[in-house]
Amino acid sequence: MCPNCFSILEINEYEYISKKLRCPECDSFIIMADSRPILITDTKYIKYLTSLNQADIAIIKSILDSVFIDYYITGETTPFGPIDLYINEIDIDEARWLLIDFEFYLSHRTGDNKDE
Numbered sequence: 001m002c003p004n005c006f007s008i009l010e011i012n013e014y015e016y017i018s019k020k021l022r023c024p025e026c027d028s029f030i031i032m033a034d035s036r037p038i039l040i041t042d043t044k045y046i047k048y049l050t051s052l053n054q055a056d057i058a059i060i061k062s063i064l065d066s067v068f069i070d071y072y073i074t075g076e077t078t079p080f081g082p083i084d085l086y087i088n089e090i091d092i093d094e095a096r097w098l099l100i101d102f103e104f105y106l107s108h109r110t111g112d113n114k115d116e
């Protein structure tokens, strides 16, 4: 249950593993601690990128997970919808360094793939 608006939260597999989710009703960011939802209000998350490609997001997640960058993703459960990646402002500089090669790859690939 959302600690802010008290709506029932449906937790998908990713959210269950990451213990982070976003309330679809009130847009609160929630962390599950010992299966108890905690509302995150004092941490600032910055929108880092938007992707339409699940595979790209999967790679980014594996990079960020490997170094325990604090991030969350919205839209992942919506087929073909844009996926937004948000990163904790504390970690964003580190994330930029980690993802610099990957972004280079992305920017080159979109040049010769026009059907997206």
Ligand SMILES: [Zn+2]
Binding pocket: 002, 003, 004, 005, 006, 007, 023, 024, 025, 026, 027, 028
């Ligand atoms: Zn809520």
